[in-house]
Amino acid sequence: MRALALGLAVAMAACGGGDTFFVDSEHARMPVWVRGAAASQPLVLFIHGGPGGVSTYFEEEPAMQTLQQTVAVAYWDQRGAGSSWGQADPTTYTLKQSVKDLDVVVQALAQRYPARKLVLMGWSWGGAVSGEYLSDPVRAARISGWVNVDGTVNAFDINATSRAWAMERAQTRVNEGREVEKWSKALTWYEATPVLGPSSIFRHDGYLFDLGGVLTEPKNQRGLGSLHLNLFTPFSGLTMLSNVGANAAAIVSDGPENVLKTDLSRSMESVTVPTLFIWGREDGAVPVSTGERAFTRVAATTKRMVVIEGAAHEVFADRPAEFTAEVLPFLDAL
Amino acid sequence: MPLRPQSVMTLLHSLLLSVALSAAELEVAHPLEVNAAYFGEMGLHPGLRAGVDVGLVVSPRHALIGGLRTGFYVAPGQHSALAAGARLAWRFTALAGFSAELFAGASLLGTFSTGDVYGERSDGTVGKVANAPYAAFMPEGGLTLGWNLSRTTLALPLRPFFNLGMFGRFPVNTHWVPHPFVEIGLAFIPGGRS
Numbered sequence: 272m273r274a275l276a277l278g279l280a281v282a283m284a285a286c287g288g289g290d291t292f293f294v295d296s297e298h299a300r301m302p303v304w305v306r307g308a309a310a311s312q313p314l315v316l317f318i319h320g321g322p323g324g325v326s327t328y329f330e331e332e333p334a335m336q337t338l339q340q341t342v343a344v345a346y347w348d349q350r351g352a353g354s355s356w357g358q359a360d361p362t363t364y365t366l367k368q369s370v371k372d373l374d375v376v377v378q379a380l381a382q383r384y385p386a387r388k389l390v391l392m393g394w395s396w397g398g399a400v401s402g403e404y405l406s407d408p409v410r411a412a413r414i415s416g417w418v419n420v421d422g423t424v425n426a427f428d429i430n431a432t433s434r435a436w437a438m439e440r441a442q443t444r445v446n447e448g449r450e451v452e453k454w455s456k457a458l459t460w461y462e463a464t465p466v467l468g469p470s471s472i473f474r475h476d477g478y479l480f481d482l483g484g485v486l487t488e489p490k491n492q493r494g495l496g497s498l499h500l501n502l503f504t505p506f507s508g509l510t511m512l513s514n515v516g517a518n519a520a521a522i523v524s525d526g527p528e529n530v531l532k533t534d535l536s537r538s539m540e541s542v543t544v545p546t547l548f549i550w551g552r553e554d555g556a557v558p559v560s561t562g563e564r565a566f567t568r569v570a571a572t573t574k575r576m577v578v579i580e581g582a583a584h585e586v587f588a589d590r591p592a593e594f595t596a597e598v599l600p601f602l603d604a605l
Numbered sequence: 606m607p608l609r610p611q612s613v614m615t616l617l618h619s620l621l622l623s624v625a626l627s628a629a630e631l632e633v634a635h636p637l638e639v640n641a642a643y644f645g646e647m648g649l650h651p652g653l654r655a656g657v658d659v660g661l662v663v664s665p666r667h668a669l670i671g672g673l674r675t676g677f678y679v680a681p682g683q684h685s686a687l688a689a690g691a692r693l694a695w696r697f698t699a700l701a702g703f704s705a706e707l708f709a710g711a712s713l714l715g716t717f718s719t720g721d722v723y724g725e726r727s728d729g730t731v732g733k734v735a736n737a738p739y740a741a742f743m744p745e746g747g748l749t750l751g752w753n754l755s756r757t758t759l760a761l762p763l764r765p766f767f768n769l770g771m772f773g774r775f776p777v778n779t780h781w782v783p784h785p786f787v788e789i790g791l792a793f794i795p796g797g798r799s
């Protein structure tokens with residue numbers, strides 16, 4: 272045991288810095304990695320998308336690095352996703368369970384960083400998890416603000432609007448004579464697929480990538496992260512790939528908790544914390560019009576929606592400077 | 606270059622001859638090796654592993670070896686693990702004592718967090734909870750290169766070795782996670798010439 276303790280000490284000394292702890296909930300062991308200016312206010316909890324995406328990976332994003340110079344950012348990999356492990360049952364990959372897990376993460380952060388204001392920053396599916404969390408007044412009392420980044424609120428609205436977005440862009444490609452065969456075939460497929468479901472969502476996602484609806488430029492994609500990130504931080508690329516490969520189908524399986532059937536429009540009417548919606552104009556996955564419709568329902572008296580030009584779904588990757596220029600003043604005002 | 610039927614026949618003949626000679630050389634013996642090694646999950650996630658190997662069937666060139674292993678590694682920020690298990694290897698030793706070995710094994714793995722663990726306690730409050738391990742099955746396989754110094758002019762009862770391998774961790778949630786690893790170690794051969 273002494274050798275184990277010594278090895279642990281050496282390894283932690285070599286670790287990439289920050290504070291790492293874990294949340295154990297319903298057989299999932301989920302890492303939470305706090306980076307940046309830990310003594311400052313507020314502390315931002317980044318809640319990743321997917322579902323089934325990853326949070327710890329985004330620590331290397333230039334936008335997050337900028338935020339970390341001013342505030343602390345906590346990265347939490349959700350159950351069955353990213354670098355989380357344990358032995359979680361796929362039937363627990365639900366919004367309800369994610370909100371429960373988030374509550375444990377929030378309370379753990381409150382104990383570890385007492386007297387810090389906590390802000391939820393939900394991106395994509397993380398917008399649904401954080402939005403649903405904030406619709407409950409007891410839970411919301413633990414939170415000082417909400418940044419919803421291209422977040423899911425009403426999946427029915429999103430899927431219909433995203434499909435229309437993709438068809439419009441595909442038609443434009445055909446009209447411009449760019450990859451005519453590919454996009455003509457895509458249009459035929461969309462016409463035969465009036466409603467996106469578990470069997471069609473991944474093909475749709477592929478088209479969105481190719482049409483620039485996720486990232487405006489392919490160069491903004493960072494691959495599997497640096498060697499340092501993989502070796503000396505809570506992020507594990509191999510675990511992430513295994514989780515994605517095994518769980519993607521389970522997460523969108525056609526059950527009653529199917530994420531494609533999530534509508535949190537009414538939950539927005541219970542959200543009262545100061546709120547910032549921040550969207551990419553070119554977002555094809557969660558188009559800006561769906562964000563605008565959700566924003567009007569948010570009950571908070573202090574709320575603002577910003578649309579960043581030239582950015583798609585990963586708005587912080589496409590336009591990091593513009594993203595942080597909006598987020599930092601919001602955090603400062605809390 | 607196309608492979609001619611004559612070449613295939615020559616190759617098969619050589620292989621059969623080699624197997625026949627090896628079989629003639631076989632002797633049952635029980636040389637023991639005790640070994641210890643740096644175990645690096647992903648190369649740089651540090652750990653230690655130790656074990657014993659026993660030659661089950663041994664000839665001057667070939668050996669079937671059974672072994673036991675126990676050890677640990679720490680993946681900073683991710684997890685730490687304790688493992689214990691058994692393995693089987695086929696080793697070919699060249700004249701100068703250089704050896705190449707293919708091995709396969711299986712262990713039980715206890716995986717811990719490398720930090721505080723929070724969860725809901727029995728009274729419904731959230732706080733620190735025990736860093737309880739998750740048990741996993743750990744099959745492994747790979748290649749070992751070694752040098753039996755007792756077969757050299759040094760005549761030392763030692764065999765430095767280098768392992769390159771892959772182990773699996775199951776279940777992680779419901780599936781496998783592959784882990785490449787390296788080992789750099791030293792085996793002690795009581796009496797030499799295993």
